[in-house]
Amino acid sequence: MDFRRGDDGIMSAVDGVPAQGSTPGTAGGSKTGGSRRPAIDVARGLALVAMALYHASWDATYFGLARFDLLGDPLWLAARTAILSSFLLLAGIGLVLATRDGLDTGRFVRRLGRVAAGAAAVSAASYALFPDSPIFFGVLHHIVLASIVGLAFVRLPAALTLTAAAAAVLAGTSLSFPVFDGPWLRWIGMTSVAPESNDFVPVLPWIGAVLTGIGLARLWPGIGEGVAVTGAARRILALAGRHSLAVYLLHQPLLFAIAWAAAQILPVEAPAVRDFQAACVANCERAGVASATCTANCRCVQSELARNGLWEGFVANRLSEREQRGLEAAVAVCRKP
Template sequence: MRHKRAMQGAFSSLWRNDRKTASSANRQSRRQAIDVYRGLAILAMVAYHATWDLNFYRIIEVGIGVDALWFALQRAILTAFLLLVGAGLWLAHKDGIDWRSYWKRQAILVAAALGVSVVTWFQFGEYFAYFGVLHAIALSSLLALPLVRAPLWAPIGTAIVFLFLPAVFASALFNTRWLAWIGFFTAVPETADLVPMFPWFGVVLLGLIGMRLFEAAPIFTWSSSSPWARVLARLGRWSLIIYLVHQPLLFAAITPLANWLDQMPVDKFTSFTMSCEASCSEGNDAAYCRRYCSCALDITIRDNLWDAAADEVERMTRLCTEMAR
C-alpha cells in the first residue's frame, strides 16, 4: 500500500512539474521579433483594407479588386499571418503543452470567428464569411498541435500534401458552402471571406517547420529597445483585437467622407460605371449606386462577364446588392 501511494505521489509530482515546465516555457516563448513581424503584418492589413474601402466608395481608383498586383499583396499579407501562426505554435508548445492556455486561446479564436460570421450575416446576408481567416487559424491551431513535436518528416509531408494537392485535384462537389472550406472547389464561392484549409493549412505548417529549424537564427532572436520596435511589438500582441475592430472604425471614418464627396465631380468614370449608375439612380441614392457599380465593375472584370449569361448577371446583381447596402 505504501509503495502504491508512493508511486501515485511520484506521478502526481511529475504531472505538476510538467505543467509548470510547460507554463514557464509558454510564458518565455513570446519574442519581440515575432511580435514586430506580426505588428507589421497587421499594419499592412489595415492599410490594404483602408485602400479597399476608399476604392469601394470610389474616393480613389486603384483597381484593388481587379489588379493582379493588389491580389498578390492581399495573398502576401494572409501568408505572413499564417506563417506567424505556425511559428507561434512551435514557440508556445515545443517544451510541453500548457493545455489551459491553449484551450483559452482556442476559445477566444472560435468566439471571434463566430462573431465575424454573425456580423457579416447581418451585413451581407447569404454571402457572410462562413470560413474566413479566423476560422482557418482556429482549425489550423487544432490540427497542427499533434505535429508540433512529431518527427520532422510528419509536418513536412503534411505541408506538401496541403500545398500541392489542390493543384492536381478539384471537384464541383466542393462548390457547396458545406464543403468549400476544404478547398477543392472548381468555382470561387460567393462569400465575404474564405480561407480554405487546402492550401492554407500548409502555409501554417511551413511557419511551424521554419521556426523549428531556424529558431536560433538572428532573424527570430533579435530584440530592440527603440520606440518603433516597442510600438510594433505591442500592435503584434493586440493583433486579434485590431483585426476585429479596424474595419468598423475604417467604415466609420470613410463613410462620412464619401457622403461629403457625393456631389464632387468625378472625371474618370468608365462607360460601364456611367451606364450602371445611370440605371441604378432610379429609386436609389447616389452613394448606394456608387458602391453597387464599383462592386459590379470589379466582378465583371475579374470573371470576364462582359457578355455574361442572364444567370451570371443575376448572381452578380444579388452579390453586389448585398455588398452595397
C-alpha cells in the same frame, strides 16, 4: 506553459507564444533573453500594418474613393497572398514555441475559444452588412482549425511537416471538384467555383502556410530569440503584435467607418451606381440609342429607384414582384420624351 493575460493576439491567442519572464516597461513587454520573443511580435505587428493598408484600400474602393483592382490586378492578388501567408506562417511558428515544453490544454482551449468567438463575430457582422458575400470561413476560422490540426505536427520531423505543407499547397491550387462547391464542404477548398465571400481562407491550400511555419520553427528552434526591440516604432509594432486579435477585430470597423464618412463628405459616386451606369449605358447603346440619351435615361432610372426606395433591393437582386413592377415603371418614366 504560462500564457500571460496580455498575450492575446490573433496568433498568440491561439499559439500562446509564452510570456514567462515578461516585465513591465521592457521592449514588447518581455525581457530580452526571456522566453518571450519580441521579434515575433514585431513581425506580427508588421503583418497587421500591411493588412490594415490592404483593408483601407478595399474600403476606399467599396465607397468609390479609389478604383483599386483588388480582385484582378496581379500585384494586389500577390499582396493579399503575402499578407495572409505571413499571418498563417507566424501562427505555425507560435504553435511550436507554445508547445515546446508541453501543452497546457486548458489555457490553449480558452485562447482558442477567444479566437473562435472573434470568428463568429466577424461572420455575424458580415452577414448583416454583406448578405450576398458573407465571411463564413475567413482567416480567424482558418486559424482555429489549423491550430488544432497543427498540434499533430509540432513533434514530427520538420521534413515530414514541410512535405505535408507542400502537398497541401499543391492540392489546394491544382485540384478542384464540384462536390466541394456545396455549403457543407467548401470550407475545405478545392472548389470548382469560388464562393462569394469577402474573406475566404479554406483549409487547402492555406494550411500549407501554417505547416510551413511549424516546419521552420522545428528546423530553427531559436527563431526570433535574442533580438532586442528598440525604438518607438518597433515597440508599437510589438505591442500591436501582442494584442493582434483585438487589433484585427477593431481596425476594420474603424477604417470602414472612416471611409464611409469620407464618402459622405467628398463628391464621389458609389461603386454600385458607377457599375450600374456603365452597364446600363452599354446595353442602351447596343440597342442603337445615342450615347447622350442613354446616359440621361440611365441616370433617370437610378434616381427613380433611389427616390422610391428600390435601389438597395435592386443592387442586391432581391426585388419582390411588386418592387419589380416599380422598376418597370421607373424605366417607363425615364423613356418618355
